Structure formats: C-alpha cells, structure tokens
Amino acid sequence: MRASFVFSEVITGLRRNVTMTIAMILTTAISLGLLGGGLLVVRLIDKMDDRYRDKVEVSVYLNNDVSANDKTCAKDPCSGLRRALQGNSNVEAVEFESRDAAYDRFKRIFEGNPELVELARPEALPASFRVKLKDTQRFDALSQEFSGKPGVQRVVDQGEFLKRLFSVLTGVRNATFVIALVQALAALLLISNTIQLSAFTRRTEVGIMRLVGATRWYTQLPFLIEAVVAGLIGAVLAVGGLFLGKATFLDKVLEAPIQAGIVPKLGMADVAYVSPILILVAMVVSAITGYVTLRLYVRL
Amino acid sequence: MIRLEHVTKVYKTSTRPALQDVSVRVDKGEFVFLIGPSGSGKSTFLRLLLREEVPTKGVVEVADWDVAKLPRRRVPKLRQRIGCVFQDFRLLQNKTVAENVAFALEVIGKPRPTIRKVVPEVLELVGLEGKADRMPHELSGGEQQRVAIARAFVNRPLVLLADEPTGNLDPDTSQDIMLLLERINRTGTTVLMATHDHSIVDSMRRRVVELQLGKVIRDDSRGVYGVGR
Numbered sequence: 458m459r460a461s462f463v464f465s466e467v468i469t470g471l472r473r474n475v476t477m478t479i480a481m482i483l484t485t486a487i488s489l490g491l492l493g494g495g496l497l498v499v500r501l502i503d504k505m506d507d508r509y510r511d512k513v514e515v516s517v518y519l520n521n522d523v524s525a526n527d528k529t530c531a532k533d534p535c536s537g538l539r540r541a542l543q544g545n546s547n548v549e550a551v552e553f554e555s556r557d558a559a560y561d562r563f564k565r566i567f568e569g570n571p572e573l574v575e576l577a578r579p580e581a582l583p584a585s586f587r588v589k590l591k592d593t594q595r596f597d598a599l600s601q602e603f604s605g606k607p608g609v610q611r612v613v614d615q616g617e618f619l620k621r622l623f624s625v626l627t628g629v630r631n632a633t634f635v636i637a638l639v640q641a642l643a644a645l646l647l648i649s650n651t652i653q654l655s656a657f658t659r660r661t662e663v664g665i666m667r668l669v670g671a672t673r674w675y676t677q678l679p680f681l682i683e684a685v686v687a688g689l690i691g692a693v694l695a696v697g698g699l700f701l702g703k704a705t706f707l708d709k710v711l712e713a714p715i716q717a718g719i720v721p722k723l724g725m726a727d728v729a730y731v732s733p734i735l736i737l738v739a740m741v742v743s744a745i746t747g748y749v750t751l752r753l754y755v756r757l
Numbered sequence: 758m759i760r761l762e763h764v765t766k767v768y769k770t771s772t773r774p775a776l777q778d779v780s781v782r783v784d785k786g787e788f789v790f791l792i793g794p795s796g797s798g799k800s801t802f803l804r805l806l807l808r809e810e811v812p813t814k815g816v817v818e819v820a821d822w823d824v825a826k827l828p829r830r831r832v833p834k835l836r837q838r839i840g841c842v843f844q845d846f847r848l849l850q851n852k853t854v855a856e857n858v859a860f861a862l863e864v865i866g867k868p869r870p871t872i873r874k875v876v877p878e879v880l881e882l883v884g885l886e887g888k889a890d891r892m893p894h895e896l897s898g899g900e901q902q903r904v905a906i907a908r909a910f911v912n913r914p915l916v917l918l919a920d921e922p923t924g925n926l927d928p929d930t931s932q933d934i935m936l937l938l939e940r941i942n943r944t945g946t947t948v949l950m951a952t953h954d955h956s957i958v959d960s961m962r963r964r965v966v967e968l969q970l971g972k973v974i975r976d977d978s979r980g981v982y983g984v985g986r
Contacts, residue, residue, distance in 0.1 A: 462863050462864070661847065661849060662849060662860075664847070665847060665849070665860065665861070665864075665908075666864045667836070668807070668836060668841050669836065669837065669841075669861040669864060669865060669908070669912070670832075670833040670834065670835070670836030670837030670838075670839075670865055671833060671864035671865055672830075672833045672865075672866075673829075673830070673833070675864050675865070675866070676864075
C-alpha cells in the first residue's frame with residue numbers, strides 16, 4: 458500500500474466536493490459538541506453525587522418559640538426532641554443548629570449575593586436539628602414520628618431537593634443526547650451522501666483501478682479515509698467548541714451556584730477527559746458509515 | 758490460455774441469453790478476432806473473462822484460473838494479468854501520459870523505482886517517447902489509444918483484451934494501432950480483439966471467431982470478415 462498515493466487521493470476528494478465536505482464537517486461537529494455537552498453533564502452529575510451522597514440530611518425545623526428562646530437546646534421541648542432523635546434506631550448523628558448558626562451559614566452560602574444577605578433577618582430562619590440517617594430510604598417513618606411533636610415546625614428531607622436537582626440535570630442530559638442523536642443521523646446521511654458523490658465524481662479512476670486489478674482496499678481506502686478525516690476535523694471543532702463554551706458561557710452562567718458550593722465546578726480537565734471520547738466516536742462512526750455506504754450503495 | 762466450455766449467460770433483465778452454449782479455446786500467444794453485429798455477445802464474452810460477469814452455466818478459464826469460481830478477493834490478481842483497451846480510451850484527463858501509465862502500477866502497489874523504470878520503456882514500445890509529459894487532450898486519437906495500450910501492457914499481462922480499439926479512429930491510424938497490437942502479440946501476449954472493422958480483419962488474416970445472437974457460428978483459423986454472408 459502506497460500511503461502517498463492514498464493520501465493525495467484523499468486530499469483531492471475532499472477538495473473536489475468542498476461544499477459537501479464543509480456541511481459534513483459542521484454537522485458532525487455540532488452533533489459531537491452536543492454529545493460532549495451531554496457527557497459533561499454526566500460528569501457533573503457524578504461529581505454532585507459524590508459530593509452529596511454522604512451529606513444528605515434530614516432537617517427537623519423547630520418552631521419560632523424554640524428558635525427564639527432556646528439558643529443552646531437546653532430546655533424542653535428541644536432537649537427532649539434531641540434525646541428522642543438520638544435514641545432512634547435509624548439515626549446516626551444529630552446536630553443542633555441554632556438560629557444564629559443558621560444565619561451564619563446562610564451568609565456564607567450567599568456571600569456572592571450581598572443583596573440577598575441584606576434582606577434576610579436571623580428571625581426568619583428557624584433553628585433545627587440536622588439529622589443524619591443510617592438508611593436514607595426510611596425518611597418517611599422518621600417524618601411521621603416527629604412531625605406532630607411539640608416544638609417541631611416541620612421535617613424536611615433535603616434529599617428531596619437534591620432529587621429534584623438531579624432530575625433537572627438528568628433531563629438536560631437526556632435532551633442533549635436526543636438532539637445529538639438527531640444531529641448524528643444528519644451527519645451520517647451527509648457522510649454517506651458525500652462518499653457517494655465522491656465515488657461518482659471519481660468513477661473513471663475507480664473504474665480503471667478495478668480494471669487493472671487494484672484490490673478492494675486500494676479502491677475503497679481513499680473514500681474511507683476521506684470520511685474519517687472529515688469526522689476527525691468535526692471532532693476537533695467540537696472539542697474546541699466545548700473548551701470555548703466552558704470558558705465563556707458555562708462558567709459565567711453557573712458562577713453563583715458554583716461559588717455557593719451547590720454545583721461543583723467543571724474544570725478544563727473534565728473537558729479534556731471528554732475530548733478523546735468524542736474523537737474516537739467520530740472516527741469509528743465515520744469509518745463504519747463509510748464502509749457500509751461503500752458496501753451498499755457504491756459498486757467499486 | 759483462454760477456455761470457455763458450454764458457457765451460457767442470461768442477464769436478469771433479458772429473456773434471450775447473451776451467450777448460449779459457447780465453447781472456445783484460445784492458446785497462448787494467439788491473436789484472435791471476435792466479430793459479430795452489435796448485441797451478438799462480444800462484450801459479454803470479454804466481460805466474462807474479466808469476471809465483470811459470472812456465467813449462468815459453463816466453465817470460464819483464463820490461464821490457470823477458474824474465473825467463474827474465483828473468490829471475490831482474488832479477482833484483482835486475475836485482472837492484474839489481463840490488459841484491457843477500449844474504443845473510448847478511458848484515460849484520466851487530469852494526468853499526463855506518463856502518469857496515466859504509472860497509475861495502473863501505483864494502484865496495484867508496485868514500488869516507485871520499478872514504475873520509474875518501466876513506464877518510459879513501455880512508452881517507447883508504443884512509440885510515444887518524448888510525449889510523456891503531454892496531457893491526453895493534447896494528443897490525437899491514435900496517440901491516446903497508444904497511451905491506453907501502454908497502460909494495458911505495462912504490467913506485462915498474459916492476455917490483452919481489446920474491445921473495438923479502432924472504433925474511433927480513421928483507417929490509417931487504425932492500421933498503426935493494429936501494427937502495435939501485432940508487436941505486442943509477438944512478445945507472447947495472447948490478444949483477443951472484438952471488432953466491427955472489415956478491412957482490418959480481412960487484411961490481418963488471423964483467427965476469426967464470429968458470434969451471432971449469442972452463438973458461435975464460425976471459427977476460422979485464418980479468416981476474413983465477410984465469409985458466410
């Protein structure tokens with residue numbers, strides 16, 4: 458196999474159908490970019506899962522009377538509730554957070570939003586028990602037991618909030634994957650079409666190659682490499698787009714929740730982790746598409 | 758060298774066989790004219806030898822290959838030993854004369870030093886020395902056919918198939934092309950030429966196989982075109 462021959466054929470092929478080639482590259486790039494975005498969301502979900510798995514707590518909020526008057530949880534009903542929680546078989550740890558401590562935490566979380574801190578008063582925040590469960594699935598039993606008790610305002614499973622957050626992220630991920638899939642279909646058809654066009658414009662060459670006994674690989678490889686090269690350029694564009702999108706868009710949009718510690722920051726390392734996957738997908742998919750097209754539609 | 762044994766070829770789209778129970782033997786080094794009106798099966802005959810088509814029935818042999826039963830991946834090996842020339846030359850218009858000839862060797866993976874050596878040799882053989890760097894459109898029809906013959910012959914095939922090679926040429930030029938094919942035949946290459954050209958067949962006095970409606974109706978060892986009509 459003469460590499461120089463094959464590559465000069467590839468270059469001519471790509472240049473000859475330059476408009477189709479550009480369309481093919483752009484579609485591939487968009488498709489891969491979306492796929493990469495989806496993969497980044499997956500990374501984000503994984504990171505959040507790691508971050509929150511150990512921290513999921515149940516908050517038992519205390520009513521205003523207790524919050525205002527019992528700052529150390531020394532008196533009933535607060536101390537009684539603490540004992541009851543500590544004695545519960547499903548409870549691993551109990552921590553009392555006074556109204557002042559809650560306000561401090563609030564200020565910490567929203568230090569990026571001074572206006573919000575300005576508006577908030579400690580009186581609006583209840584004192585609470587932050588309860589860590591041995592089995593987070595058994596929240597309901599605990600909630601039923603403590604909801605009606607004196608001094609308790611309400612029992613909240615923070616996991617619920619996280620579940621909602623995760624379901625939003627999962628939705629975003631699924632939507633990106635679906636759009637990526639539709640785009641990928643368009644990209645596949647374009648790749649297939651470009652190869653057919655390419656084979657048609659080169660039918661004289663290919664006819665002569667067949668006639669003088671060039672092997673199947675020799676006649677088909679230029680077309681396959683053409684598809685793979687276009688896919689590769691598309692993947693490189695997609696990776697570039699992801700880096701750019703991360704730096705200029707994602708970091709700004711998520712600035713507040715990242716600073717508040719709610720959403721973990723995605724680093725360039727995460728984009729770098731996704732990139733080789735995109736490149737590999739692009740090469741494999743375009744090669745397979747090329748091969749199938751040559752097999753089914755092009756008589757070489 | 759070439760053997761067809763009771764070969765029948767029916768195309769899917771047609772009810773009448775393109776070839777019907779055809780048996781022909783051609784020995785090594787022979788020069789054979791394949792004649793007959795359009796639609797008599799000449800092209801099918803040549804396509805069977807190249808494995809462009811597979812016979813419906815019968816045996817096709819070229820050299821030692823059982824052509825009909827040859828696995829797909831070995832077809833290129835067969836074609837590397839068969840040279841082909843056509844009425845329409847089939848040159849690559851964007852390549853020079855030398856590049857057109859070299860192309861046939863490049864695509865079967867011949868090393869570059871070999872190509873650099875044999876291309877000028879074969880161009881000299883066909884009388885195109887000094888025109889290696891011309892483009893096909895700068896050449897006359899006869900010269901273009903010489904390029905095509907050079908390309909067909911450059912890999913020293915066992916068999917040269919020529920499908921109406923003089924069909925687009927004037928009588929004088931045709932005569933030159935025939936001299937060239939004769940010269941190639943003298944190197945030991947079997948030549949099989951399909952033609953309509955009465956005067957060429959009559960003047961060459963070589964073996965003539967005549968086809969009509971897919972059947973061999975005549976096989977003369979030193980024939981002319983017109984006999985039997």
